[in-house]
Amino acid sequence: MNASEKKFNKAQKKCKGKNNAALSQIAGRNKMVKSFQAVNFEIQQVYTLLLEQAVSIDKVADLKSKKEQAKKYALLYKDVTQNWCFIRSLLLKQIQVADVQPLFAFTATTYQIVIDAFEFIGQLMEQKQLIKNINLVFGFGGEENDFQNCNQIVKWLKRIQSKQSEAEINGVQKETVLEFKNISFGYKQDQIICDNFSHQFQSGKCYAIVGPSGSGKSTIAALAIRLYQIQAGNILLDGQNINKIKLQELRTKITVCNQFDPVIANVSLKDNICYGQMLNDDTVNEIMEITQIDFIKINETVKELSGGQKQRIALARAIARKQTQVLILDESTSALDADTENKVIQNLILYCKQKCIMLIMITHRETVMKQADIVIEMKKQDM
Ligand SMILES: Nc1ncnc2c1ncn2[C@@H]1O[C@H](COP(=O)(O)OP(=O)(O)OP(=O)(O)O)[C@@H](O)[C@H]1O
Structure with missing residues (x-):
């Protein structure tokens, strides 16, 4: 030690x-x-x-x-x-x-x-x-x-x-490619989490990243938005090294909805979903429908919520970001019951395809995995 x-x-x-x-x-x-x-x-x-x-x-x-x-x-x-x-x-x-x-x-x-x-x-x-x-x-x-x-x-x-x-405001959707090229990363020098990982993700497609606990699935999401620096290889967004893209711009284009307890403010549901953006009520209502938010009204102040309800608001907030080209969901529906989860995932896939958004779902659930176009399996590295 x-x-x-x-x-x-x-x-x-x-x-x-x-x-x-x-x-x-x-x-x-x-x-x-x-x-x-x-x-x-x-x-x-x-x-x-x-x-x-x-x-x-x-x-x-x-x-x-x-x-x-x-x-x-x-x-x-x-x-x-x-x-x-x-x-x-x-x-x-x-x-x-x-x-x-x-x-x-x-x-x-x-x-x-x-x-x-x-x-x-x-x-x-x-x-x-x-x-x-x-x-x-x-x-x-x-x-x-x-x-x-x-x-x-x-x-x-x-x-x-x-x-x-x-x-x-004024987001535009366009074709996007996110490429991990032979990347290696470990939180500590002597501990490799991602070893020479490569994959090219395309917009309009839905991916599932699966693998045992600790295999580095969430790490991939964190690396995509530069929460940490890779030690080898390159991550490219539309051919440009993400290190060369301004952090604000990168994190506007790539949205990660993670598994942490989301930040829910003591303001209206609409403000919680818009999260600083300007959206009209029709758009917010559509997002509420996609994410199955039926337990609170649009202008109601958000108070006590269950884990699954919070997760749905976090998801709504993620898809409400108008400039997102890549949406990464890191076990974002894990607290939902099976029925609601399926409905939400189906709606989300449809929504992302319509908007040409690349959807990457990190999951342990077979039902979620089955809905993806492409499944990527991560392997746990020997420590
Ligand atoms: N901030 C951190 N500092 C140090 N080690 C970390 C950190 N975050 C994750 N790790 C370690 O990196 C490894 C991979 O973690 P990661 O969360 O990417 O795995 P995962 O495949 O998403 O796991 P799970 O399915 O359990 O969510 C684990 O061994 C974990 O303990």
């Missing part, structure tokens, strides 16, 4: 039971947020929370002189808004500072989010002592300056948000 693994194990022990589960969940949700790149929606969510906190402040004095400072904060904020699950959990007091302290010991990149979020909060509160700052964010009982920053951020976020909304 090397030094970082020892640290990791020690930290995990400290971060007992419930906290550990909550943090893993947040890390998973954060991955989902990263892959969706729906920054404007995330901004709106955090913005609402901040606004609620700052509501008692009437107006901001001397905005102009603080413009540059506010811009800096806003840009920083935008960058880390991808980590909003974590920040939001802090703001909502769902987790406490003490819960996350052990994570500082983690060296794995997954937990970089924690450090990013802490750095952000630190900078937001103008470099004051870190923990003290976090308490200020929690309570918003701080000095006037903090509120001013908060209001300025809000204004800048609004501008960033309106620009992004404009950019996100």
